[in-house]
Amino acid sequence: MTMKKTLVYGMVFVLLMSLMACGSNNKKSEESSPPATTSVTPSAEPSDSVVEKTGLTGEFEIQYFVGGYGDAWWKEVIAAFQKANPELKIKESAGPKINEQMKPRWIQGTPPDVVYIDGAGSNERQMIDDGQLLDLTEFLKTTTNVDGDKLTDILIAQPTAYEGGKNFTLPLVFGSWGIFYDKAFFQKNGWTAPSNWSEFIETSEKIKASGIPSLIHTGVYPYYINGGLLDSAIVAANGGDGSILTKQANLEAGSFSGDAVKKALGQIVELVDKQLIDKGSVSLNHTDSQAQWLQHKAAFIPNGLWLENEMKKDIPVGFEFGFIPSVAQDAGKNNIVIPYTNTIAIAKDAKNPEAAKAFLEFAFTKANAVRWAELTGALMNIKADLSSSSASGVVKDAMAFFNSDKTTVAPVAVLNADVEKVKQDATVALTIGKINADEWIKRLEDAAAKARK
Amino acid sequence: MSQQTRRNAFIAVFLLPTFLFFCLFALYPIAKGIHISLFDWSGSSKNKHFIGLDNFRELFNDPIIWTAIKNDYFLVVGKVIGIMLLATFFAIAVTRLRAAGSGFYRSIFFIPNIISVVVIGVLWRYVYNPNLGFLNSFLSLFSKEPVQLTWLGTENLAMWSLLWPSIWAGIGFYMILLIAAILSIPAELYEAADLDGASQSKQFWSMTLPLIWGQIKISILHVVMTTLNGSFIIVWIMTEGGPDNSTQVMGSYLYQMGFRQYHMGYAAAIGVLILTVSLITTLILQLLLNRDTTEMA
Numbered sequence: 001m002t003m004k005k006t007l008v009y010g011m012v013f014v015l016l017m018s019l020m021a022c023g024s025n026n027k028k029s030e031e032s033s034p035p036a037t038t039s040v041t042p043s044a045e046p047s048d049s050v051v052e053k054t055g056l057t058g059e060f061e062i063q064y065f066v067g068g069y070g071d072a073w074w075k076e077v078i079a080a081f082q083k084a085n086p087e088l089k090i091k092e093s094a095g096p097k098i099n100e101q102m103k104p105r106w107i108q109g110t111p112p113d114v115v116y117i118d119g120a121g122s123n124e125r126q127m128i129d130d131g132q133l134l135d136l137t138e139f140l141k142t143t144t145n146v147d148g149d150k151l152t153d154i155l156i157a158q159p160t161a162y163e164g165g166k167n168f169t170l171p172l173v174f175g176s177w178g179i180f181y182d183k184a185f186f187q188k189n190g191w192t193a194p195s196n197w198s199e200f201i202e203t204s205e206k207i208k209a210s211g212i213p214s215l216i217h218t219g220v221y222p223y224y225i226n227g228g229l230l231d232s233a234i235v236a237a238n239g240g241d242g243s244i245l246t247k248q249a250n251l252e253a254g255s256f257s258g259d260a261v262k263k264a265l266g267q268i269v270e271l272v273d274k275q276l277i278d279k280g281s282v283s284l285n286h287t288d289s290q291a292q293w294l295q296h297k298a299a300f301i302p303n304g305l306w307l308e309n310e311m312k313k314d315i316p317v318g319f320e321f322g323f324i325p326s327v328a329q330d331a332g333k334n335n336i337v338i339p340y341t342n343t344i345a346i347a348k349d350a351k352n353p354e355a356a357k358a359f360l361e362f363a364f365t366k367a368n369a370v371r372w373a374e375l376t377g378a379l380m381n382i383k384a385d386l387s388s389s390s391a392s393g394v395v396k397d398a399m400a401f402f403n404s405d406k407t408t409v410a411p412v413a414v415l416n417a418d419v420e421k422v423k424q425d426a427t428v429a430l431t432i433g434k435i436n437a438d439e440w441i442k443r444l445e446d447a448a449a450k451a452r453k
Numbered sequence: 454m455s456q457q458t459r460r461n462a463f464i465a466v467f468l469l470p471t472f473l474f475f476c477l478f479a480l481y482p483i484a485k486g487i488h489i490s491l492f493d494w495s496g497s498s499k500n501k502h503f504i505g506l507d508n509f510r511e512l513f514n515d516p517i518i519w520t521a522i523k524n525d526y527f528l529v530v531g532k533v534i535g536i537m538l539l540a541t542f543f544a545i546a547v548t549r550l551r552a553a554g555s556g557f558y559r560s561i562f563f564i565p566n567i568i569s570v571v572v573i574g575v576l577w578r579y580v581y582n583p584n585l586g587f588l589n590s591f592l593s594l595f596s597k598e599p600v601q602l603t604w605l606g607t608e609n610l611a612m613w614s615l616l617w618p619s620i621w622a623g624i625g626f627y628m629i630l631l632i633a634a635i636l637s638i639p640a641e642l643y644e645a646a647d648l649d650g651a652s653q654s655k656q657f658w659s660m661t662l663p664l665i666w667g668q669i670k671i672s673i674l675h676v677v678m679t680t681l682n683g684s685f686i687i688v689w690i691m692t693e694g695g696p697d698n699s700t701q702v703m704g705s706y707l708y709q710m711g712f713r714q715y716h717m718g719y720a721a722a723i724g725v726l727i728l729t730v731s732l733i734t735t736l737i738l739q740l741l742l743n744r745d746t747t748e749m750a
Contacts, residue, residue: 109499123497126715130498219606220693280583282696283606288582297584417714429697432606 056085060355061112063093063102065119068306069173069376074116076371081362088355097121106132111347113356116172118342124169125162125414127345133168134346134353140167145361154366156381156402157339160412170360171341171412173372174381175305176398177227178337179327183320185296193322195335197267200327204276207299215271216298218289219282219431222424228302230427232336233264233328235410240334242410249413251452256444265430265437267328272433282432294319304340308394309377321394325401335401337409341381422447483728489721496717508722518723521701522730527612528619528702529680529734533673535620536627541669543624544631545657549643559632563625570622570683574690577618581605581691605692608699615700619680619687627672634668635661670742677738681731703727 064074071094082090093102093112099121105111111132117124127133140159143151152158156174159167186193191207194200204214218224231245238244238260247255255261271277278298281289286303290311293301301307308321326336344363346356364382372380373391379399386399401407415423426443429435435443490509493502512518543562547555565573580587581604592600604614638661646656662669685704688694694701694709701709703723711720 103497106497107499121712123715126495126497130495130500132498220695278584279601280603280606283581283583283603283611283692285578285693288578292584295585421709421714425695425697428695432696434608434697 055087056355056358057087058352058355059089059091060114060352060359061091061093062114062116062359063098063112064116065098065122066094066096067119068310069118069378073368073372073375076375077363077368081359084362085355085358106347109349111349113350113352114344114346114359116342116344117169118173123417124160124343124345126417128162128168132348134348134350134356136167136170136346137165139357140170143357143361145364147365147367149366151361151364154364154383156379156383157341157409157412160341160343160414169343169345170364171381172344172363173342174379175340176325176337176402177224177231177302177304177340178323178325178398179228179300180293180303180307180394181300181322181324182296183322184318185299186322191299193324194327195324196331196333197328198331201270201274201276204271204300205274208274208276212296213278213298214276215281215300215302216278216284216289216293217281217302217431218284218286219428220285222428222431223420224286224304225302225431226423226427227304227338227340229328230264230268231338231410232326233267234260235336235338235408236326236329236333237261237263240329240336240408242336242408242413245338245413246411248419248448249415251416251419251448253445253449253452256448257441261441262437264328265440268427268430269437272431277431282428290314305395305398306378308392321392321397323394323397323401325398325407334406334408335404337402337407339409339412341412416448416451419444419447419451486721486724486728489718490725492718494718495715496711496720497715501718504718508719509725511719512722512726517698517701517706518703518726520698521703521706524612524700525681525684525702525730528616528684529677531616532619532623532680533676535616536623536676537669537673539620539624540627540631540672543628544635545661547628548632548635549653549657549661559629562628565622566625568622570686571690573618573622574687577614578605578691581614605700606696608696611692611696611700615688615691618691619684622687623676627676630668630672631665634665638664673742674735674738677734678731681727681734703730 062074062078064071066074074092074094078090078092082088091112095101096119099119102112102115103121106127115127117127136159140152145151145154151170155171157171159170162168181193183193189207189210191203192199194203207214217228234244235242238258244255244258244260278292284292289301290303290307291314292298294311294314294316305323308315324335326338329336344360346353346360350356366382366384369380369382369384370386370389372378373384373386373389373395377392377395379386379391379395386396402409422443426435426440430437430440491503491505493504493507494500543558547558568576579585583589583601583603583606586604588604589600589602592602602610605611642660643656646660651659682704684702685708688700688702688705689708692700694705703726707720707723707727710716710723
């Protein structure tokens, strides 16, 4: 064998050995490291996406409530996630009663990996208080979605901060409370949609003179009038500073008794004194009051953005949904949006937290947000262009308010359940003249003090 | 083994399954409820904190529970009076007085008993609707101005408005019980009374009522027990305890605290209170009603 041949054979041998060693190292690396997160390229139709295998393995369970938003979006996204992760064994626990059905699992400490918190029997704050949710603070600081967008950069509402700034949940659905009216009915009667409190009173007086009450509300569920009227009035009276709601959620002493609260309560009392609220409201639940409003038994109703979708089977011909985020502000001041969210979270005792985090990165994309709007008639908590989507007119109107310079979006503030109940009772008592503003304030300050103990 | 021992063993073997079921489905849940009432527990977590009798101390200082107890007794008294008077009247009417179309009325009065209480609640919510409801529309026929009473939203009216559907829904069942009791009275007794010239009124007070008193007593106890334990459904469907807790009953408050406000320990304490109140009320009623029927004759 010549030197030349020896060198060639030697180089080939070394190359082969190097390749084998590289292959061996790769395999070792795969075995020892945790499953990698996805690097899927999403499209507007995730289920048809061309995806690459990501290496997520094991079992992964997701719990989601099926209510007004249906389950089409979930089925589509989960199917795409499964396609992206063929080795992952995905289990869906879903349905309208899923929160009650899964409760024993949460109590026993064997929860699903991911939970969408919505519907009867679910309570985000209680789950946090019970230590059932994973602390997502660090994860959310840096994580990007599968498109490479930093997640917190593309959210409309940022995750609610609990216990000194910790995040346990990620808002999936973004909606807004506000006042709804029928544009066509207003046009027919020559009424103008109000943009501030004095206009609201003026229009309401005209409506009352026409023989119907101005405002109907869901007295059995007073959180509708709290969200749709009182909370925005409090923020407006606080100079548009929504931190007052966060202070209330943090049960700060005096946060229910300041000047802003007094002014807002005074506005409710003004409506009562001028007899602008439908007297029967106090005994109506949401479907009763919404049905009566659709029949023009009253002109305005405080409600949430789900309203049109919820009542779609009962909407009379010619009815044109109009939405105003708030009416309590002074002339020239910003509209106030009181947002609500339905959140998604990872269980603290999740068996596959890596897959759970990967699912959040997979689900929170602009393409999925468009699909959410199209499939549910509501907004996903992602800044996305809906102009060419089939989302409803009222949702697009609301999006226009959210993007306007003349709109202030208040933070999402979740009250302690006991204080929330007292607030609901006190507000409904105020609307029927059973108590005055000072008694409302006393009830809430007492409830907050009790909850602080 | 003596015959007596064999007999006792035989009885024990047959009683054992029933006893086991009673322990499993009655005694154990009661014991568990009492146990939970001693904890601060959300009902949705594995974290429980033993707090002894604190839930009960808080309960007795809670003004809403006193409103709830008052409302429960309002329904108990109202239903006992309303149901027993009307059920007895209709039972007599379709048996002794043989009102025309007796069979038809029996069926009509029994219909509410085959309808779910949830449906009854929803139905009556529509009847009471202040703007679109039947009741205000009907009353408006007799008034110059349209009647716009807020039946379920006015504190003084709300409990009365809840009472009537509860009575309406209960009449048929107790009427059937009383009809069975009346029909079991031998016809010869009434024939003899007729021959003696006793009026229908005299026959009712001196014969029918004493002879069906046992059934009436059981019916009253049943109304009381089912009201204290079951008024929750109709209240929850129609008012959810509102407005401002004015129609809260113990059952609805239990549900509110346990499943809406996540105080399962406190809710269990309310459950123990309901059990205690029911037992005491039943014992007092037993003493009051435990009269020998022959004394009445």
